[in-house]
Amino acid sequence: MVRVLTLKDLTVRRGECPVVDRVSLSVAAGEFVGLIGPNGAGKTTLMRAALGLLPATGQSSLAAMPAAARAHAAAWLPQTREVAWPVSVETLVALGRTPHLPATGRMRPEDRAAVEAALARMVLGGFRHRSAARLSGGEQARVLIARALAQQAPLLLADEPIAGLDPAHQITTMEVFAGLAAEGHAAIVSLHDLGLAARHCTRLILLGQGRLVADGRPGDVLTRANLANVFGVRAFYARTVDGPVFQPLEVVR
Amino acid sequence: MLNFRLLLVFLSVLVLALFAASLLIGPAGLGVGTSLRALLAGQGEAAVLVMREIRLPRALLGLMLGASLGLSGAAMQGYLRNPLAEPGLIGVSSSAALGAVIALQSGLAAAVALALPLMALAGAVLSVLLLLALAGARGASLTLILAGIAISAFAGALTSLVLNLSPNPYAAAEIVFWMLGSLSDRSFTHVWLALPFMALGWALLAPLGRGLDALTLGEDAAAALGIRLSRLRLALVLGTASCVGAGVAVAGAVGFVGLVVPHLLRPAVGARPGRLLPASALGGAAMLLAADIATRLIAPERDLKLGVVTALVGAPLFLHLIYKTRKDGVW
Numbered sequence: 001m002v003r004v005l006t007l008k009d010l011t012v013r014r015g016e017c018p019v020v021d022r023v024s025l026s027v028a029a030g031e032f033v034g035l036i037g038p039n040g041a042g043k044t045t046l047m048r049a050a051l052g053l054l055p056a057t058g059q060s061s062l063a064a065m066p067a068a069a070r071a072h073a074a075a076w077l078p079q080t081r082e083v084a085w086p087v088s089v090e091t092l093v094a095l096g097r098t099p100h101l102p103a104t105g106r107m108r109p110e111d112r113a114a115v116e117a118a119l120a121r122m123v124l125g126g127f128r129h130r131s132a133a134r135l136s137g138g139e140q141a142r143v144l145i146a147r148a149l150a151q152q153a154p155l156l157l158a159d160e161p162i163a164g165l166d167p168a169h170q171i172t173t174m175e176v177f178a179g180l181a182a183e184g185h186a187a188i189v190s191l192h193d194l195g196l197a198a199r200h201c202t203r204l205i206l207l208g209q210g211r212l213v214a215d216g217r218p219g220d221v222l223t224r225a226n227l228a229n230v231f232g233v234r235a236f237y238a239r240t241v242d243g244p245v246f247q248p249l250e251v252v253r
Numbered sequence: 254m255l256n257f258r259l260l261l262v263f264l265s266v267l268v269l270a271l272f273a274a275s276l277l278i279g280p281a282g283l284g285v286g287t288s289l290r291a292l293l294a295g296q297g298e299a300a301v302l303v304m305r306e307i308r309l310p311r312a313l314l315g316l317m318l319g320a321s322l323g324l325s326g327a328a329m330q331g332y333l334r335n336p337l338a339e340p341g342l343i344g345v346s347s348s349a350a351l352g353a354v355i356a357l358q359s360g361l362a363a364a365v366a367l368a369l370p371l372m373a374l375a376g377a378v379l380s381v382l383l384l385l386a387l388a389g390a391r392g393a394s395l396t397l398i399l400a401g402i403a404i405s406a407f408a409g410a411l412t413s414l415v416l417n418l419s420p421n422p423y424a425a426a427e428i429v430f431w432m433l434g435s436l437s438d439r440s441f442t443h444v445w446l447a448l449p450f451m452a453l454g455w456a457l458l459a460p461l462g463r464g465l466d467a468l469t470l471g472e473d474a475a476a477a478l479g480i481r482l483s484r485l486r487l488a489l490v491l492g493t494a495s496c497v498g499a500g501v502a503v504a505g506a507v508g509f510v511g512l513v514v515p516h517l518l519r520p521a522v523g524a525r526p527g528r529l530l531p532a533s534a535l536g537g538a539a540m541l542l543a544a545d546i547a548t549r550l551i552a553p554e555r556d557l558k559l560g561v562v563t564a565l566v567g568a569p570l571f572l573h574l575i576y577k578t579r580k581d582g583v584w
Contacts, residue, residue: 053476071479083470084334085524098467098478102491105463105527147470179263 004073004186005050007060012042012049012210013186019045022058023041029190032181034197034218035190037207038041039232044079046207047157048248050074052064064154071099075151079159083142086133089143093118096150119148121176145173145174149180156180156187157238162196166191174200198222198246200236218236218244257528260521265290268316271542273277273482275312276304278546281551300372307349310441315542317444318436318504321451321496323537324530326511328458331465331526332489336519343384343397344404345494349501350432351375351408351415355426358415369431370502371456377498380404381490393472397486434505434560443503450499456536457492461485462527469526472523506556507560509567510544516574540566 005027018252020042027033033151035043052063062074062146075080075096083092089158095117099113107115111171119125122142132143156177162170170193177187178200188205197204197218204221207212208230218241227235232253237246243247278289280301286398291300292309326339333342341347356362387400396533412432419425464485467475474480500507514536515529541559544566548557 034523051477053473067476067481068479074477076474076477078473079473080471080473082334082469082474084469084471085519085526087469087524091523091525092469095470097476098463098480100461145472199576232326 001153003027003061004029005061005188006061007050008044010049010052011058012045012056012058018048019057021205023210023212024058025205025208025215027155027186029184029186030181030202032178032200032202033186034194034201034204035186035188036197036204036221037213040232041207042210043207044159045210046191047076047188051157055241068099071151071153073153074155074157075148075153077144077148077156077158079138079163081144083132083140083144086131088128089124089132089135090115090119090128090131092132092143092149093124093146094150096147099151113206114150114152118146118152121179122226123143123172132200138169138248142169142173142203145176149176154185156185156189158187160190160192161194162191170196178202189228194222194235194248195246196209198233198244222246257522257532260532261535264532264539266536268542269545271539272312272316273312275315275546276308277548279303279308280549287563289342298321306440307410307438309436310439310444311436311545313444314332314436314439314503315545316538317447317451318500318507319510319538319541320494320534321454321500321537322507322510322541324455324458324534325493325496326528327526328461328465328489328515329385329493329511330515331461331529332468332486333398334471336516337512338398339508340493340497341405341506341508341511343401343493344380344408345384345491345497346501346506347408347412348380349373349377349498350506351412352379353431353501353505354412354415354428357431358419358424367442367446370443374450374498376408377494377501381494381498384490385487394486397432397490421579431505432560433558434507434563435556435558436504436550437556439503442482447503449498450495454492454495454497454499457488457495461492461500461529462530465526465530505558505560507541507563509563509571510540513567513574515568517570522568534582 001070003026008024009022010020011018011022015172023046037043048054050060051061062070063068065073094115097114100111119128124143126145142166148156162173174196177189180187201218204218206221214226222237227233231250232251234246234250234252235246276286278496283300287300288296288304290296292304295301322340329335329340350377352372352496356369362369383404384400389397416425464480467478467480473480515533518532518536519529522532542544544562545559547562548559551557
């Protein structure tokens with residue numbers, strides 16, 4: 001098992017209050033990890049601190065790397081979908097190649113191949129010459145995912161990548177991440193849709209108030225007690241002939 | 254999108270043509286043949302003086318200043334991801350102007366040769382140090398803007414104070430005219446004074462293309478792509494300050510070039526901030542040379558100021574761009 005991320009006692013404080021509290025975990029190649037937890041649980045902060053984008057105490061294998069090496073080890077897809085300039089979709093996706101380009105900045109055949117593969121994977125071939133600023137929110141989200149894929153890093157960290165996508169694109173995007181994991185990459189993806197998390201992720205990490213509450217297979221994490229204590233909901237969860245089905249039912253607090 | 258190389262070739266040819274025109278047009282009314290013989294072969298005493306001591310430094314300064322303003326404007330817009338940003342935003346130009354105004358008011362400028370540009374450079378350096386102290390080495394682009402605006406406003410207030418308290422109306426008029434910006438009556442001394450600072454600025458700003466491209470995705474994504482943002486920001490601030498500080502020192506405040514030129518050329522480079530850097534440097538040089546030629550053609554006997562022409566041309570151009578942007582709905 002190749003480890004792509006190891007955290008040990010990672011802690012981020014905002015003032016006195018720990019936003020991420022002594023989180024230890026490791027992620028191996030081949031895993032598709034869903035990072036779940038209620039609003040304010042520290043999902044985004046955990047990922048940013050793991051990447052070294054926030055000052056933190058404890059250890060993170062990624063944060064310990066120099067910036068250039070880290071960009072080869074992990075791709076990061078922030079939640080804010082920022083596209084500052086109306087560049088073409090192809091140009092935007094090609095930004096994912098930034099860490100790989102030689103000093104001249106010229107795209108080599110392997111860079112073009114990576115961009116093509118990412119466009120194909122997100123089914124964006126028809127958009128390549130469109131201005132990224134003229135896309136709908138959902139289309140922009142998919143283009144930015146393609147950008148992160150073009151980076152071809154062993155680990156992809158994505159912050160709510162499927163928020164705002166239609167159901168078909170939510171499912172295909174989850175399948176893309178699962179496919180990456182099956183090919184020997186790894187993905188850590190924060191999610192609010194526990195149904196999709198239960199169906200597609202190989203592993204779930206549940207955060208509550210900055211602490212790691214549960215870590216394991218979806219069936220072991222989405223227990224009645226965890227859902228009640230952390231999310232404050234009761235849910236229907238069953239293995240059916242169509243695979244696992246999860247549906248939150250009511251608030252219990 | 255135009256072919257990028259073709260665009261750079263076209264802009265280079267334009268700059269060369271305008272540079273030549275700047276050498277050949279002037280109140281001395283020399284013929285083309287006389288001008289070129291004087292410039293290249295040193296034939297004809299008066300003509301040599303006009304060509305080598307007046308027109309050549311003026312054309313060179315126009316080229317350097319225009320390229321500096323275009324380049325720093327493109328870099329500033331790319332870093333702040335805002336098409337309304339301009340090089341003066343970080344407060345360097347108003348601080349340099351303050352230095353120059355103090356030199357004029359105190360009589361230092363009249364007493365000591367080069368006191369004015371040197372005081373302007375000192376003002377620029379002080380403002381950069383203040384800016385870095387205020388905005389910190391790490392920190393978001395917003396702090397940089399706010400600190401820049403604060404410094405700009407304070408330097409502007411002090412300049413107004415100097416004007417306000419000026420006992421001598423002639424000195425006040427001189428200050429006001431100087432602040433309009435001009436390239437007339439400049440010599441090679443000014444070229445040699447500005448060149449090292451501007452060259453330093455170009456060297457700091459030119460390699461920022463890749464980082465600025467990555468910043469299209471936002472600061473977080475750019476950092477995760479391996480861009481060291483604090484280093485980029487330091488290079489941006491120092492580079493812009495060198496370019497703009499030296500520019501104000503030798504030519505006064507010339508506005509709108511750093512704002513309009515990147516905006517104008519953005520569609521031609523597919524909106525890529527990295528490619529905009531060289532294109533905007535060439536475009537800025539072209540616009541400044543053209544504006545300086547215009548000051549000589551429109552009202553040769555009235556000493557029309559360069560900054561007035563760039564603003565007169567730039568403001569309507571900018572309004573047109575805003576109108577077009579509003580219609581298209583995207584930058």
